[in-house]
Amino acid sequence: MGKGTQMGFIARRGRGATVLTGAALGALTLAGCSSDSAEPAASGSDSGSDTATEAPAELTPVSVQLQWLTQAQFACYYAAADQGFYEEEGLEVEILPGAVDIVPIDVLTSGGADFAISWVPKVLGAIEQGAAVTNVAQIFERSGTMQVAFADSGIESAADLAGKSVGSWGYGNEWELIAGMQASGVTLGDLDGGSTVQQAFDMNAFIAGDIDAAQAMTYNEYAQVLETENPETGELYTADDLVVIDWNDEGTAMLQDAIWADSERLASDEAYAETTTAFIKGTIKGCVFAKDDPQAAADIVTAAGSTLGTSHQLWMANEVNKLIFPSTSGVGHINEDQWEQTVGLALETVNPEGATIITADPPETAYSNEYVDAALAELADEGVDTMGEGFEPIEVTLNPGGE
Template sequence: MRNIWLSVFAGAMIAASSFTAQAADSVTVRLKWFNQAQFAGFYVAKEKGLYQAAGLDVAVQPGGPDFPSIQMVAGGNEQFGVTSADQILIARGKGVPVVALAVIYRKSPFVLFSLKGSGIDTPAKFVGKKIGLKVGGNEELVYRALLKKTGVSSKSLTEIPVKFDMTPLLTKQLDVWPGYLNNEVIAAREKGFDVDIISPADYGLDFYADTLFTTEAMVRDHPDEVQRFVTATLKGWADAVAHPEEAAKLTVKQDSKLSYPHELTMMKDSIPLLKPDAQPIGSMQLANWTSLQNLLIQGNFLKGPLDLNKAFTTKFLAP
């Protein structure tokens, strides 16, 4: 009889073990860029067990030029991604069935900046200067909208294509650099260079930035999985905002090249962008998507209006 009970117990343990192994749904989220505190909420959700508690086994993968999140997710091998809101609309304009689930950065960190003492602190002072231009992305979109809004002709200045190395600005080969408040501005100051910031938001050009997205197929076929992922992710972001020091420590764990002081500054400087008002992180409104779409059409990034009710959904956000 004892052997029978041992066999039954062993069988039950094996069955329980198999259930546990199958209980967690494996998903991947592809970030917009390389690992850094810009994505701290995802690291917090993973490292503090929020995804695990939601029955998810989440791989958080860095993005970058070689791993564009929209292509990686649209290809079907990855389930979630992070990209700028404008890229979601541009992709849908090309027939790519991606859907925004939550806006992480409701205030864009994108700015243009010059070295302190140059006297370049408004778009009007771009005239006759050499302006760094990141071609083809949302940086160019907002930059061109800023010129149009302020009546500055691109013919009155010199545009020079740049990538990510700020040396041309710091060595005064360029006069103005396109970058981010929570990254390049911090890096310039860390190198001992103070800067003047020209913020498009000050001219009425403030659009959604980093946005969590998936595919129409995921929303249709796996809504429970999407719900659990969105909820756990936003809890991670809320925790990161409440505890920036811990969030920066968890960020540094993702890559040995990261510096805690830099990531902590990035995290703290990101909080006003993540929480520009009383609305919870993730919130999004049709009016903001409409404004962004209009800008894309004016800039010839979109041929015409889209059905925005298919481009984003709020049904996975807390009421």
Template structure:
């Protein structure tokens, strides 16, 4: 009888502990897809639960995640480094806490018949770009090669006509633009799916042309990091951030090592966006392509040295210099734009 009572008490205690999981909202930088496989794997495998977190992964589409996190609608988010630093420049107290992708996947894709194989070939052309802060890689690539675009209202006779489009290449490619923005893991495959095989395309990688702006990172606000009692949990914002990051890195490491399983987990979550807009590929086929390409961006740089999630200071400074030299940033961001304390707490390692 006594054992039964003790067992019941233990079960009740466990149930209460589960009920007390800290609610955390994470704003993803697009719709659910393999780009965020590590997050979905961490959720499906119970890695967040093991850290005492009840994580909600929020889609956003073609808007910037900065606003939802800055206003407190979400607690953490993913975005690109240029988006984060330009937001800091505008006075938003967002803070970089981890760098998931260590290599840029941004490209400009054109038909080989257009003879666009290097940035200089874009002179006088129409280039498809994305809205909401996602145009910066194209702007940087043009500026680095002494070209202007119609995105700059102060320029009367721009070198390039920018055509803003909402991420579906079929809306503009190839009739309305000469080259179109495309991520290696997403739009490149969508364009192939539209009936343009890789051997008929020129894929100009921005990183190969001096613009290696870092992409998917994790961020939050200074307010969250300074919180002493996050949502009444008894944990500080720093502690919650470290728990979130530790589980997320575990999810990413598993996803990259077990890509087929990770794709199956993603397919459960991505619904109508699984196929990718504009592609003829199957949902599973597109997400499999995406997972393989995403793995290349994650498994590079510090990740190969056992430091997944680490923002290499030299790479960061190179990004800052590029953005300031191009005038995208007016000055170097303050030290508060990046913190290594969350990564150190999550991994037990020291930043270099």
């Protein structure tokens, strides 16, 4: 199996005995979760058997390229490594952190990693340009993207963005915003006297009043506002001070964090195909662990190198759990209706330059439930709950600055 050229986080031992090798990851300070430059140990967890299984004498080395830096957005993978779930599946997994200048699908297709984590609309464009990759597990079932405004801004829906200063990260993160505005009759390139603003991967411009409605992730930038002092009250901002436009509610949500594999290797390399199922299985067990003990998951990510504050990291773990659980078909299964909505929006949504994400339907190889369904079947046999029907998020209190 190919190893990435970057240094990353590698699990070499069993549950609770992870070894960090290489650089422990760059810092993320008030940074967005989803950019890539050209694209667009808790007891009581039900994430595995009651006792750790004996790992094979020889493990298959596997590398996965993340879409962004080390943070609880990727708690499933770090928890799976830390708790020995990958090793139980015969894998030694190296987790490669992302960065602004790293495009996960490029790393995957160039052989720099065996798997990559990326948002579906970003990868659809890459597939149309020739990238032979397959979505083999849709880890996030819901979108975590929102547009945030202050309650006194007069903004309550996407239609109200007309004439306003609207923040957008770009780099392929803007498509839900564009789709939501387009569906409400607002054209991104002409906001009736308003303007679009290239937003940094933080909420500083929004808090300063330079942006009327800022792009945010439920698990990151939204929390950045809530852990900031309101100068008018001397207290932290609260949800009552804000209005959010949730693209899940607006009907323009697109699929986000998915596991991507090399299509040609899946078709020609039986060992790689088997490894794909094993990697998905271990990852899902990591997701279940993070659901059952978000504090432990947050601590694991921090130990892996993230410099996010303690309360911010826990907030992120908790919010990410909401994007995964409860699952309608089992964690990672790609629901056809959600796939079709994402593809439909990718075909219809027009950016200011008049371009859509894709111009034709993607090939059948763009996604497959073969490997994730095999993993889900094995997990069901092991008694792992991959649906999380009784999932209840915890209450997280954010501290100033997320500390």
